[in-house]
Amino acid sequence: MKLYGSLTSPYVRKARILIQEKKVPCEFVVADAWAADSPIPALNPLGKVPVLALDNGKVLFDSPVIVEYLDALKTPALLPTSGEARWEMLRWQALADGMLDAVVIRLLESRRPAAQQSADNIRRQEEKIARSIEYAAQHLSIGAWLMSDRFTLADLVMAVALEYTDFRYPHDWRGRHARLGQWLAGIGTRPAFVETRPPG
Structure with a gap:
């Protein structure tokens, strides 16, 4: 492949x-x-x-x-094939993907010539990102993982979304959501995350 x-x-x-x-x-x-x-x-x-x-x-x-x-x-599955856990996992994926979409749209808008930029569009995307981070923080479990007792797709996609926010829209979201920041710091030490971080 x-x-x-x-x-x-x-x-x-x-x-x-x-x-x-x-x-x-x-x-x-x-x-x-x-x-x-x-x-x-x-x-x-x-x-x-x-x-x-x-x-x-x-x-x-x-x-x-x-x-x-x-x-x-390959097993073990990071995404359940059925049941309530699958829908909860897919909700995390939808949240993370929507957050990524907002960061990308904001980035592209900010790269347009200043006279052509839409401040309203940038603000809307920033509001989406803020709400997504707030939602993630509110639904953060007390353990090391978002779901279950091990690393799953929920952890993967949400950590990618937060790290991409840091990469393309750096701002102090950790100031309001310290525990979410701590969770991300733990996930971010995994070799697969370290080795795939974007250059720059």
């Missing part, structure tokens, strides 16, 4: 972390979806990363699909 993506995409990073956590044999191919010679549009009609090329010639795209496919390859 081959995973195509950039070094800075948090959506790609989710898959890279899972691959390392579960020791799934998979080659990582650095590919810029925006480059003129990019292989991405030919693999994914949406022109987005990550893309997972399977050994049978088929491809999967969109990070939730790729993450679930990779998780199913």
